[in-house]
Amino acid sequence: MSAQARPAALTLAAYDELPYDCLPIPQTHPSRLATIARLFGLAPPGVDSCRVLELGCANGNNLIPMAAALPGARFLGIDLSRRQIADGQRNIDAAGLANIELRHADIASIGARDGQFDYIIAHGVYSWVPADVRDKVLAICSENLAPNGVAYVSYNTYPGWGVNGVLREMMTYHARGTSGARTRARKGRAMLDVLGQAMPNTPYGAVVREEIAFLNDVPDGYLSHDHLEGCNDPVYFHQFAEAAGRCKLQYLAEAEFSTMGLGGLPPQALAAMRSVSSDLIAFEQLTDIVRCRAHRQTLLVHQHAPIDRRLGSASIQSHSIWTQATLPPVEAAKPVTTNSAFIGPNGSAFNLGNPLTRAALKVLIERSPEAVGFDQLHLEASNLLRAATVAVPGLDAGRSLLAGELLQFYAAGIVQLRTWEPQVTANVSERPLATKLARLQAGRGSEVASQLHQSVALNPAERSLLGLLDGTRDVPALADAMTRAGALPQPAAGGTRGTATVERVRAMLRQLAKLGLLAKGLVISLVPDVMDLVPFVV
């Protein structure tokens, strides 16, 4: 076996023995890539009919929900683990998808004959493969990428992976001489136990203990492949950008836009960092040091793509906007004139001083997970203010103020932008509907891919309910079916199903809708006596 072939063969065995817990990654979705490219003035290929390649796709759990959501697009995933590809193929067959192929193949085998792709994804691969395969990943991102295409590559970075690397090295040292992914994971965990107990109460000890606590919670597949693989080579961001440049690719942005730059740093500190940064790459490299960043999800485009980095607030106005921020019920009940404590998607609370922005965020929370176009959002927020007899800024001033604040929210990760609308609804319809794929996944395990391309963990009752949402049952019928299946308590002997059971199912449906698990279908009327007669499709 040649030196180059050996690591690849080992990787294959390890992933065949202990498959990777592959999940949908929202940052890799072509709509996310297209949105960011558009934000920076590019004209990326349309998402509905795009061609997507994923390198190291494992069992396709990231690619399959994309294929289900975009029937007019085509997807190719390749992976060296025969078992993972076979697992994925079974899921594709069960879901009846004809627009996706999973191929058992080596990244090294991809060439010009495989054609061009509008979007290329390599998530969790670059740092975990030998140097020649790493170079090949970037070569594919260049040679197989359509002229206006966007590539996504994630990788471990320094300095954050410095601490992780210390733990990795101690775990692999402790597992030396052993083989088998499961055995090595067991050995690794034993070492984490020892170190967790021994770490002193110093700043260094606290940093290491935090990482140990994180690793204690991850599944064996993650620990084994992310930390104990033969290959795990973090890079500095500038090294990655230079390697991409050698392949005639340029840095576009991070797929999680809010992780770019450094919000919250004092202006003098930012100015000092800029003064020693010759360009964006140098500045971003410094931000990694300040944040102690351990991981990046970088978007690349061809070197001559005309990126326009002037992010004016006008760029927001051509997108629709949505949020996963929330308002606790007591805060939501407050009038728009009063300051409310919003909760950001990351769980931190924040207030908004400006009534127009406050009203806009309330509208977005109410409508989530659907998105609202900028013009409509401005209109609805202004109407909320008028209804509360609050002064509304003039049209141009209001639009400009709202666009500016939304751009800040986007940079802070409070709102997201969309240029493509998933088939998702915030409404619980008369006969609620979930996608065939979500229903299949609910039957298999607790992790289900939402229409937002997020992985959602469900409890047994929610799984049972989701599995029944084929659009044929109304809410009382769902309550009956769940009770029969033992997912809800049986009525007392001789009793009938109570209103409380139906209300519980309705509440669960509202929760599934918020999580992006309900697809558009028949809509329940807000005027039941008239509209109940004519359900309509949106």
Ligand SMILES: C[S@@+](CC[C@H](N)C(=O)[O-])C[C@H]1O[C@@H](n2cnc3c(N)ncnc32)[C@H](O)[C@@H]1O
């Ligand atoms: C850490 S896993 C990541 C899987 C998936 N992309 C995810 O993030 O959930 C790395 C994947 O790359 C695959 N892989 C490693 N080397 C490869 C190669 N040379 N060619 C194709 N696939 C490879 C492995 O089999 C494994 O499924």
